[in-house]
Amino acid sequence: MAHPMIAPSILSADFARLAEEAAAVAGSDWLHVDVMDAHFVPNLTLGLPVVQSLLKATDIPLDCHLMIENPGRWAPAYAEAGAYNVTIHAEATDDPIAVARDIRAAGAKAGLSVKPGTPIEPYLEILKEFDTLLVMSVEPGFGGQSFMAEVLGKARAVRKLVDSGELTLVVEIDGGINADTVEAAAEAGVDCFVAGSAVYGAADPAEAVRKLRAQAASASPHLTLAV
Ligand SMILES: O=C(CO)[C@@H](O)[C@H](O)COP(=O)(O)O
Ligand SMILES: [Fe+2]
Numbered sequence: 001m002a003h004p005m006i007a008p009s010i011l012s013a014d015f016a017r018l019a020e021e022a023a024a025v026a027g028s029d030w031l032h033v034d035v036m037d038a039h040f041v042p043n044l045t046l047g048l049p050v051v052q053s054l055l056k057a058t059d060i061p062l063d064c065h066l067m068i069e070n071p072g073r074w075a076p077a078y079a080e081a082g083a084y085n086v087t088i089h090a091e092a093t094d095d096p097i098a099v100a101r102d103i104r105a106a107g108a109k110a111g112l113s114v115k116p117g118t119p120i121e122p123y124l125e126i127l128k129e130f131d132t133l134l135v136m137s138v139e140p141g142f143g144g145q146s147f148m149a150e151v152l153g154k155a156r157a158v159r160k161l162v163d164s165g166e167l168t169l170v171v172e173i174d175g176g177i178n179a180d181t182v183e184a185a186a187e188a189g190v191d192c193f194v195a196g197s198a199v200y201g202a203a204d205p206a207e208a209v210r211k212l213r214a215q216a217a218s219a220s221p222h223l224t225l226a227v
Contacts, residue, residue, distance in 0.1 A: 001222065001223060001224045002191065002222070002223055002224075003213065003217065003223055003224060003225055003226040004186060004191070004192075004193060004212075004213045004216035004217050004220060004223045004225075005029035005030060005170070005172075005191055005192035005193065006028050006029055006192075006193050006195065006199075006209045006212050006213050006216075007028065007029060007030035007031065007032040007063050007172070007192055007193065007194045007195070008025040008028050008031060008032060008194075008195060008196070008199040008200065008205065008209060009032040009033075009034060009143065009174070009194050009195065009196030009199070009200075010022070010031060010032065010033055010034070010054075010196075010200075011032075011034040011045065011143045011196045012143045012144070012196035012197045012199070012200035012201060013200045015046070018050070018053075018054055018057065019054075019057035019058070021200065021205075022054065022057060022058035022060060023058070024200075024205045024206060025060070025199060025205050025206055025209055026060070026206060027206055027209060027210070028060055028206075028209050029060075029061070029192065030060065030061050030062070030063035030084065030085065030192065031054075031058060031060040031061070031062055031063065032063045032065060032174070032194045032196075033046070033051060033054065033062055033063065033064045033065065033083075034065050034067065034143075035047060035051075035064060035065065035066045035067060035068060035078075036067045036068070036140075036141065037067065037068040037069060039068070039069045040067050040068050040069045040089065040091075040092050040140075041067045041140050041141035042141055043141045043142060047074075048074070048077055048078065048081060051064060051078060051081055051083060052081050055081060055082045055083070061084030061085070062082070062083045062084055062085075063083075063084060063085045063087070063111075063172075063192075063194075064078045064083045064085065064086050064087065065087045065111075065113065065134065065174065065194075066078070066086065066087060066088050066089070066092075067089060067092075067140045067141070068089075068092065069092055070092070070093070071088035071089065071092050071093055071099055072093060072095065072098060072099045072102065075088050075099055075102065075103050076102045076103060076105075076106040077106075078103075078108070079102075079103045079104075079106035079107055079108030080106045080107065082107075083108050084108060084109060085108060085109040085110075085111050085131065085132055086103045086108045086109070086110060086111065087110075087111025087112065087113050087132060087134045087172075088100075088103075088110075088111070088112065088113065089112075089113045089114075089115070089140070090112055090113065090114050090118060090123055091114075091115055091118055096112060096123075096126060096129070097126055097129050100112070100126075100129040100130050101129065104131075109131035109132060109170075110129065110130050110131055110132070111130060111131065111132035111133070111134050111172070112126075112127065112130045112132070112133055112134070113133075113134035113135075113136060113140075113174070114133075114134075114135060114136060114154065115136050115139065115140060116136055116137065116138070116139060116148050116150070116151050119154075120133075120135075120154040120157055120158065121157075124157075124158075124161070127158070127161075127167055127169060128167060130169065131168075131169065131170060132169065132170045132171075132172055132192070133158055133169055133170070133171055133172065134172045134173075134174055134194075135151050135152075135154050135155050135171070135172065135173050135174070135190075136151065136174055136175055137149075137151050137152075137173050137174060137175040137176055137177070137181075137185070138174075138175030138176050139175075140175075143196040143197050144196070144197045145175060145176055146176050147175065147176030147177065147178075147180075147181040147184075148175070148176070149181075149184060151173075152184060152185065152188040153188075155171050155173060155185065155188040155189050155190050156188045156189055158171055158189075159171055159188065159189025159190075159222075160189075162189075163189075163222070170191045170192050171189060171190050171191045171192070172190065172191065172192035172193075172194065173185045173190045173192070173193055173194065174194035175194070177193050177194060177195040177198060177212070178195065178197070178198035178212075179198065179211065179212070179215060182195075182212050182215050182216050182219075183215055183216070183218070183219035184219075185216070186215070186216040186217075186218075186219040186220040186223065187219045187220065187221070189220075189221070189222065190216075190220075191223065193212060193216055195208075195209075195212055198212065199212075213225065
């Protein structure tokens with residue numbers, strides 16, 4: 001049985017100390033990197049040069065969440081740089097399959113993300129082109145927002161397809177994950193939990209990761225703690 005994956009989001013870290021902030025969550029499964037362009041979302045964060053530096057500073061696989069317009073222009077470069085998983089937004093492109101194929105050809109896992117108001121049904125057919133589905137449980141753009149439980153139906157629907165063998169996919173959730181919400185997400189069949197403020201706002205970020213993982217395992221029908 002797989003274990004719950006925890007992906008701390010460096011959006012809530014100190015951007016002047018990113019190497020230390022990555023070290024502070026040693027033992028995490030992925031390090032989640034929110035790339036925002038001030039067009040697809042009303043916020044601006046970091047881009048490829050920072051990701052290239054971060055790749056030299058940590059061994060934790062990077063999970064790059066591209067909240068940008070025209071992801072086909074940029075996503076392959078994140079894969080070529082060495083990101084482990086590169087996720088694009090369904091709402092940002094007319095040709096998600098082409099972008100997914102380019103990401104995979106450049107050596108990374110490909111992820112598809114959907115905003116809270118975006119239904120999953122129109123995308124079920126193309127999920128075989130992806131390795132990760134990132135269900136947004138807040139409106140993308142900012143950390144520290146409240147979890148939207150109504151998106152969990154999307155995780156449940158895709159979990160069923162994974163459990164029946166129709167899809168091979170990591171189901172990931174992003175936004176408002178903390179000690180009060182992680183169990184509901186786990187119960188819905190999520191595999192990977194992004195957490196920004198709940199990890200970097202904690203006195204001991206590595207301990208916060210361990211606690212979230214244990215809580216997720218306790219509530220998940222399909223995940224357990226590694227022995
Ligand atoms: O992509 C985003 C926000 O757009 C997230 O990755 C946030 O960084 C999560 O932060 P918390 O909600 O966990 O504080
Ligand atoms: Fe994110």
